[in-house]
Amino acid sequence: MTSENKIIAESESKSRSSNPVPNFYRASAEDFRKIPGSPIAYSLSNNIRNIFCAKPPLGNIVPTRVGLMTSDNDKFMRFFWEVTLNSICFNALNKEEVFRSKKKWVPHNKGGQFRKWSGNQEYLLSYDKKSRDLLKRIGNHLPSEKLYFKPAVSWSEITSSSTAFRYYPNGFTFNIKGMCAFPDLKCTIEQILVLGNCKFTNHIIKIINPTISFGAGNFNSLPSAFIENSKIEENAQSLICYAKNDWDSYETSWDFENLPLLRAEFKCLTVEESYSRVRAHWQEMTDEMQKLEEENNRIFIEAYGLEDELTPDVPLSEITLTCNPYYRYKGDKSEEELEALLLADTMKELISYAVGCMFGRYSVDKPGLILANQGEAIKDYLEKVPVPSFMPDDDNIIPVLDDEYFTDDIVTRFKEFLKVAFGPENLSQNFDFIAGGLSGKGSLNQAHGSGSGSASSESVIRNYFIKDFYRDHLKRYKKRPIYWMFSSGKSQGFNALIYMHRYDKSTLAKMRTDYLLELESKLISERGMLSDTSAGNKKRIDKINKQIAEIKEYDELLNNRALAMIEIDLDDGVAVNYAGFEGLVQKI
Incomplete structure (x- = not known):
């Protein structure tokens, strides 16, 4: 703030003092000088101005740094689920440890949504020796590299509401959008977090920086109003844990x-x-x-x-x-609406997890990721889960169709999953409850149907797999799906899911011979058995005709790609690999 502007602010304040109005504040130029940068912040009280005087700026106490800018995020960054798990170096203490591991990817802090205490940990950075040397020459040249992989408190530069501070353990690099403050002998992680996330600090931030951008300079100008209180640190540890x-x-x-x-x-x-x-x-x-x-x-x-x-x-x-x-769930919603949304999403998460078990990414018998490396197959699964209670699909192709044409039909497999997870005697009740939840009925008493595993419940769940599952999968995985929906088109003649980590160059040929052509034969047979004398049969025959025509057209493209024996490299990321199957897979 220039001297001229300070004088103007002081003059305006004095000129209004004789005519009091609501929300009127009086402040001298000297008051503004108490705040780093001397912003015009009339509504800051004397108490808060005095805190600025009594406490040095955070920048004098806490080392704060801006992270790297790659200049090409598509080349250097991935979501963690896109790549081979064994190629990620977690929890590294320094770059030498990464290089010794011979792994390509490290966790990367890129800011993210409004979230306090912990979270927003999903990105990776390409940081093997070759990538690191390239990053050193481009972008903003790896600033603050000596602080990479150290524990830090971070926040997102762009905020739509309050500023939120999070803990990042060792092992992370950090981005220009995920600035970091590093504890030292003068303060702890917990003290920085509690100060950042307390109402006192957010009150100051909104007054002295009423924009949606909160950078390292803004952080450095805050008062270091730390409080020596063991209860605060204990609370912070619990909040991080939750x-x-x-x-x-x-x-x-x-x-x-x-x-x-x-x-x-x-x-x-x-x-x-x-x-x-x-x-x-x-x-x-x-x-x-x-x-x-x-x-x-x-x-x-x-x-x-x-x-x-x-x-x-x-x-x-x-x-x-x-x-x-x-x-x-943002917006003005009633408690009943919120509960219905939470129930529906939890049922969708159950279904997503079940699909993961169908492909072997997860197992009901063992926690964590099972098959998460490129090219892994059933033999790799059995090495980790020798006696599975629920076997993954053997060929990595699960049909998603409007009827049970195959033994590994996705609805049939979902029923098998529920039998293993919750017991066969409760299958009907569980099926009805899940269907009710998907339908958006908010209360637990309303959410289940007749308790008989009715045909309507199966219809709801089958329709969800055909129409909505993939849309939800794309949203959950931020348009970088790990399960790919191969689809013949609008008539839903043929749909099948594969798991990209288990894909190999023979997958398309198997999909064509064992599923697509087999389905076409079954549809032709079904059409021949239907009489066209009833309206219902005529409608079904018409749909089958459209599906067969769609399948024939799709078969030409699938056959061409199958003969090409397409290979993928997970390091290239979903966007690049998915593009190689354009026309065969649903659009993102």
């Missing part, structure tokens, strides 16, 4: 081990009972996080005498757990 457990409960975390519904402490004989237990646990976790955050706020407010300016309250929408519907 946030990490929540993040790891979903497939897109590399530390995902098992679906909450199937964990021993929650799993019951039915999906409904299991969901009821999990939902209660989620609510307890949300309530506890809210209590801890409010306790931290209260300690800060009382320590700095801000009781007349701030309250410790934290709205549920700012308890940043994915299992908290008030945070997960």
Whole structure:
């Protein structure tokens, strides 16, 4: 702020002092000088200005750095699920450790959505010796490289609401959009996190920087108002733990081990009972996080005498757990609508996990990733899970059709999964409950049907697989799908899923001979058995004719690509590999 502007601000303030109006503040130029950068912040109280005077700027206490800019994210960055698991070097302490591992990818902090304490850990950076040398020459030349792989507190530069600070353990590089502050002897991770996420700091940020961008300079100008209080540090550790457990409960975390519904402490004989237990646990976790955050706020407010300016309250929408519907679903929704959305998404997550078990990515018998490296097959699965209770699909091709034409039909396989996971005696009830949840019925009492595993429930689930599963998969995996839907077109004549990590150059030929041509033969046979005397039969014959015509056209393209024996390289990423099957797979 120039001297001239400071004088103008002071003059305007004095000129209005004789005519009081609502929201009127009086401040001298000297008041503004107390704040680094001297921003025009009339509504900051004397108490808060005095904190700026009493406490040195954070930049004098906490080393803060801007991360790298690759100049070509498509070349150097991937989501972790796109590549071979064995090519990722997790938890490295320095670059030499990465180079010794001979692995190509390391975790990368790229900022991300509004989320406090822990999370937003899904990106990788290409950082083998060759890539590192190239990055050193381009982009912004690996600034602060000596701080790579060290534990840090980070935040996203662009924020649409409050600024959120998160803990990143050792092993991460960091991006220009994911700036980092590093603890040293003067402060701890917990102190930085609590200060960053407390209401006091967010109040200051909104006043002195009312933009959606919060950079390293903004962070450095905040007062280092740390409080020596063991309770605050203890709270911070609990908050990090809750946030990490929540993040790891979903497939897109590399530390995902098992679906909450199937964990021993929650799993019951039915999906409904299991969901009821999990939902209660989620609510307890949300309530506890809210209590801890409010306790931290209260300690800060009382320590700095801000009781007349701030309250410790934290709205549920700012308890940043994915299992908290008030945070997960934006907008003005009723509690009933929120519960219906959460139930529907949890059923979709159950289905997604089941599909992962069908392909061998996961197993109901062992936590964590099983088949997650390029070219792995059933023999690799059996080395890790010698006596599986649920066998993955043997050929990595699962048909998704409007009827049960094959023994590995996806709905049939889903039933088998439910029998193993929850017991065969409860299949009908579980099928009805899942169908009810997918249909958007909000209460547990409404969500299940007749309890008989009705045909309508099977229709709901089959329609979900055909029409909505892939759309949800694309959304969950941020348009970088790991299961690919091969589809003949709008008539839904032929659909089949494959798992890209198990793909090999013979997959398309097998899909054509064992599924596409076999389905065409079955449809022709079915058409021949139908009489066209009834309206229902005429409608079905018309649909079969369209499907057969679509299959014949699709077969020409599939045959050409099968003969080409296409190979893929997971290091190239989904976008590049998927493009090689254009016309055969559903568009992203």
